[in-house]
Amino acid sequence: MPPTYVEVRRRELQRVAEAMRKDLEALKYSMTALQVQAGKVGAWDVAQQLGPKVGTAHQNMIASVRAYCEAYEAVIQRLERTARNYDKSEEQSKLAVGQTPKLSGTTPWQNQ
Secondary structure, three states: OOOOOOOOOHHHHHHHHHHHHHHHHHHHHHHHHHOOOOOOOOOOHHHHHHHHHHHHHHHHHHHHHHHHHHHHHHHHHHHHHHHHHHHHHHHHHHHHHHOOOOOOOOOOOOOO
């Protein structure tokens, strides 16, 4: 069975996080348009009864989108942290390779 490995493209992780952050900022900007007071749909009797329900639905929708934004932000932060962790690991691996210990004068086949 051939060895398996995972190739991590750190720059791709960073690009995905950047694109997601841009999308999140656009969504948050769009949310400003929803920050209106809903709940008044007319003056007649049916509208008076419907208005509070519309207002409640509007507030629930905003709360749901906010919760989505928070979860989306958490994913972005995890992607960014993952990319940083891989960068640090790569850097430490390169340092470790450059710091191979000097061998003593003995060979592995020498009787001790």
